[in-house]
Amino acid sequence: MENEQLEKLRYPIGKYQVPETITEEHLQTWITVLEELPKRLENAVSGFSEEQLDTPYRPGGWTVRQLVHHVSDSHHNSYVRFKWGLTEDNPMIKAYFEKEWSELFDSKTAPIQMSLDHLKAVHFKLVYLLKGLTKEQLKRTFRHPEGNVESTLAENIGRYAWHSNHHFAHLQNLIEREGW
Template sequence: MEHLKYPIGKIDLPKEITSELINQWVKIIEEFPVKLDKLTSNLTTEQLDTPYRDGGWTVRQVVHHCADSHHNSYTRFKWALTEDAPIIKAYYEDRWAELFDTKNAPIELSIAYLKALHNKWVYLLKGLKDNDLSTYFIHPEGNKKVTLKENIGIYAWHCNHHYAHIENLAIRKNWL
């Protein structure tokens, strides 16, 4: 069950985050929407409404969750760059996943949004300087300080994590 929940493992950021690593992470974020679109574009309604694991979200919910989560992350970057150590607003992703739009809307809405959002986000990320990457926000859960360079790694992992949920399901069900 743990492998189905965390198909690429839990996030484990290195203590030293190099510019090479940041560039690799930004590339993952940049490529994610197109990869996700290719992976999901031929899925049927029934397949989109299949949970990736028992008790997990459907493929449709995962796609919409990515759009919601990445939207929130982009906003957190902007806050950290324009405010002094802002305390960010956490959100209940499990409740968002149960909303009507997340459970029923065509995934094309979130795919198109992810493409636009990631283009804008990556443009921002590629323009950040070293001192920008060290700015941070405070996550209210545990009052944890998260630097922008750490958050780039978190969201590269997030892209790969949810991509693997869908890809592994598609492989198990022989959809590919």
Template sequence: MDFRYPIGKFAHNGDITADQRQAWIQDLEELPGLLRQAVDGLTEEQLAAPYRDGGWTIRQVVHHVADSHMHSYIRFKLALTEENPTIKPYEEGLWAELSDTDEEPVETSLQLLDALHRRWVTLLRSMTEEQFSRTFYHPGSQTSIRLDRNIGLYSWHGKHHLAHITGLKSRMNWT
């Protein structure tokens, strides 16, 4: 198994249906609780364990999910209020090395994700068909990304990092 991609890479072919969007939105709604369950009861030593050789620690993964999902939420709001705005990429690997990632308890990011996902899901559930087709421009990939596809990407992103944590727990028999 490739521990970098325990659920595979994100892929979706064809049109995105309303049912598919709703399933992805449901995933986003459930993610904060699932992450909280995944780290519940872990010791400081376990939170400091990398999910794979050369990978981030569980603590870094939880803080990264909060950082990444904050960026995505803001990108949605930009795309809903501007015409194909150019978003600002960030150096996620360097962010994972900053002191707030190392020193702050995972609970801080879990609380942040609770509130962020409530706001994000409220926004997503209020969007129209036309709004789901709006885009933002990502200079890193040099493509415009539709909001409906981005919902799928972040549904996958949450599951991807959740699997990093649950996979390590399973391999280490941390139940």
């Protein structure tokens, strides 16, 4: 498979780019994406067979099962990062090794319903929190240990809305390619 095709399969909606100015409209759109993701994801995979769940979304990529567990794990970490950013002064967040997590026993074999239910709960809490943030709170920051990159909470809302759409597009593209 050509590099360009593989890149399109890896990043079907492109890579996340922080807008120069984050508007109220951006924030509302992003929060809506986060609010709707659990239901969209569950609807997309409901009725999948074990074989479908264990199908990679691209050559060398995660299976549908790993992808669902990853989104749940990642967004759980995101929720904690928002809390750190709100309660600590520009904290250095804890990174996690997502590829290694995806290779763990539970990510490869567990029923996806556990992660779908977890994602519903995490997003309910996350969206409730995000809808109540003030403009000042949205400017609060945290740092990521990879490159010591600083991010505002507003930027992070966009990042996780992108992450939601990014992985949903992986799933949607697979469904279309396979005719499911």
